Amino acid sequence: MNGSAEASTRTRSLQVSPGDLEAAHLDELTREIEQRSLYYYQEKNKSLRARYVYGTIFLIINLCAWFIRDYAQKALALLPYVSSCGPQGSYCFHTLGVLRVSLGCFMFFLIMFLTTWNTMQLHQAQNSWHSDYWIFKFVLLVLVMVATFFIPQLYIQIYGEIARVGAGIFLGLQLVSVIEFITWWNNYWIPHDQRKQSCSFGLVMSTVFYIGSVCGIAVMYYFYVTSTACVLNMFFISCTVVILTVMMVMSLHSKVKNRGLLSSGIMASYIVFLCWSAVRSEPSHTKCNAHTQNSHTDWITILSFLIAIGAIVMATFSTGIDSESFKFRRDEGKEEEDIPYSYGFFHLVFSLGAMYFAMLFISWNLSDSARKWSIDVGWTSTWVKIVNEWFAAAIYLWKLIAPIVRQPRVHEQPQPTAQEVDR
Structure with missing residues (x-):
C-alpha cells in the first residue's frame, strides 16, 4: 500500500497543466528578448562611441603630419639613416613626409573599410572588429x-x-552632405498640415543668413579688392553675388518644390564662406590680400591653423556618419539589430579624408614645401576652393530644378472616334 501511494503521489507531482507550460515558455521567451535587447543596446552604444575614437585617431594623425612637415627634420635624427629617406632624410620631411603620414592613414582606414563594408547587423563579427580590439588596431x-x-x-x-x-x-561627398543637411533643415521648419509650428523661426533665420551674406560680401570687397588691379578678386566676389541672386530667385519660383528663403539663405552663407576661404588662400606675396602681408607667425596665425585642423576633422567625421545622403533609396525604418550607421562608408570617407588633409598641408603642390603654421595657401588652393564654390552652387540649383525637369509631361488623350464609342 505504501508503495502504491508513493507512486501515485509521484505521478501527480509530474503532471503539469498546459497553462503552466505556456506561462513558463512565455517567461523564458521574455527573458531571451530582454537579454537580446540589452545586447543590441550595448553593442550599439559601443559602435557609437567607436566613432569618436576613430575621429580622435584621425586628429592625432593630422597633428603628426603637421609635426613631420615643420619640425621633424630637427627632432627625428634617425630618419636620415633610412635608405628610402634619401640624403639627409629629405624624402621623409616636409611635403613627402606629409604624404607618407597620409598614406599610412589612408592604408589603415582602407583596411578597416575592406573588413567592415558588408556589415549590416550588430551580431556580425565585423561589428566587434569595428567597435573593439583597440590594442590590435x-x-x-x-x-x-x-x-x-x-x-x-x-x-x-x-x-x-x-x-x-x-x-x-572627398570635397564632392562633403558638398552633398552639407546640401542634404540644408535641405533637411529647410523642410523641418516649413509648416505642414500635420505640424502646428510657426514659420517665424524660419523667417528670422533666413533674414539673419542673408544679412550675414551681404555683410560678408561687403567685407570681402573692402579687404580683398584694395585697388583696381585686383581684377581676379573682383571677379571671384562678383561671381558670388551673381550666384546668390540666382539662388534667391530660383528658391522663390512657384514651380520649385522646396521653395523658400531659408535654404537659399543658409546656402548663401556657405557660398560666401567658400569665396572668402578662396581669396584668403592666395599667396602672401599678392598685393590684394590684406591678411597675408605679414610673413611672421603670430597668435592669430596659430589659432587659424588649429581651427583649420579641427575643421578638417569635423568635416570628415560629419560626412562619414551621413551615409543616408548618398543612398538612392532611403530606409523607412531600422530594425533593432541593424547597425546605427554604415561602417564601410564611414571608413571610406576617413580614407579619402586622409588624402584631403595631405593636400591641405602641402597646398595641393607636390614640389614646394608650405610655410610653417600655414595650411591650404597658394594659387592652386584658391582655384580648388573657387571651383568647389561653383560646384556647390550647381548642385544646389540642380536640386531645386530637378523635380521640375523630371516631372512627367501630361499628354492630351486622343478623343475616341464614333466607331470606338459604338463598340
Missing part, C-alpha cells in the same frame, strides 16, 4: 605608419598624384 596603425617611411620616393609621389583625385572626391 593601434598596433596595426603604428606598423602601417612606420612602413610608409620605408617606401621609395617614386611611389610616394605617385600616391600624391592619386591623393589629388581622392581629395576631390
Whole structure:
C-alpha cells in the first residue's frame, strides 16, 4: 500500500497543466528578448562611441603630419639613416613626409573599410572588429605608419598624384552632405498640415543668413579688392553675388518644390564662406590680400591653423556618419539589430579624408614645401576652393530644378472616334 501511494503521489507531482507550460515558455521567451535587447543596446552604444575614437585617431594623425612637415627634420635624427629617406632624410620631411603620414592613414582606414563594408547587423563579427580590439588596431596603425617611411620616393609621389583625385572626391561627398543637411533643415521648419509650428523661426533665420551674406560680401570687397588691379578678386566676389541672386530667385519660383528663403539663405552663407576661404588662400606675396602681408607667425596665425585642423576633422567625421545622403533609396525604418550607421562608408570617407588633409598641408603642390603654421595657401588652393564654390552652387540649383525637369509631361488623350464609342 505504501508503495502504491508513493507512486501515485509521484505521478501527480509530474503532471503539469498546459497553462503552466505556456506561462513558463512565455517567461523564458521574455527573458531571451530582454537579454537580446540589452545586447543590441550595448553593442550599439559601443559602435557609437567607436566613432569618436576613430575621429580622435584621425586628429592625432593630422597633428603628426603637421609635426613631420615643420619640425621633424630637427627632432627625428634617425630618419636620415633610412635608405628610402634619401640624403639627409629629405624624402621623409616636409611635403613627402606629409604624404607618407597620409598614406599610412589612408592604408589603415582602407583596411578597416575592406573588413567592415558588408556589415549590416550588430551580431556580425565585423561589428566587434569595428567597435573593439583597440590594442590590435593601434598596433596595426603604428606598423602601417612606420612602413610608409620605408617606401621609395617614386611611389610616394605617385600616391600624391592619386591623393589629388581622392581629395576631390572627398570635397564632392562633403558638398552633398552639407546640401542634404540644408535641405533637411529647410523642410523641418516649413509648416505642414500635420505640424502646428510657426514659420517665424524660419523667417528670422533666413533674414539673419542673408544679412550675414551681404555683410560678408561687403567685407570681402573692402579687404580683398584694395585697388583696381585686383581684377581676379573682383571677379571671384562678383561671381558670388551673381550666384546668390540666382539662388534667391530660383528658391522663390512657384514651380520649385522646396521653395523658400531659408535654404537659399543658409546656402548663401556657405557660398560666401567658400569665396572668402578662396581669396584668403592666395599667396602672401599678392598685393590684394590684406591678411597675408605679414610673413611672421603670430597668435592669430596659430589659432587659424588649429581651427583649420579641427575643421578638417569635423568635416570628415560629419560626412562619414551621413551615409543616408548618398543612398538612392532611403530606409523607412531600422530594425533593432541593424547597425546605427554604415561602417564601410564611414571608413571610406576617413580614407579619402586622409588624402584631403595631405593636400591641405602641402597646398595641393607636390614640389614646394608650405610655410610653417600655414595650411591650404597658394594659387592652386584658391582655384580648388573657387571651383568647389561653383560646384556647390550647381548642385544646389540642380536640386531645386530637378523635380521640375523630371516631372512627367501630361499628354492630351486622343478623343475616341464614333466607331470606338459604338463598340
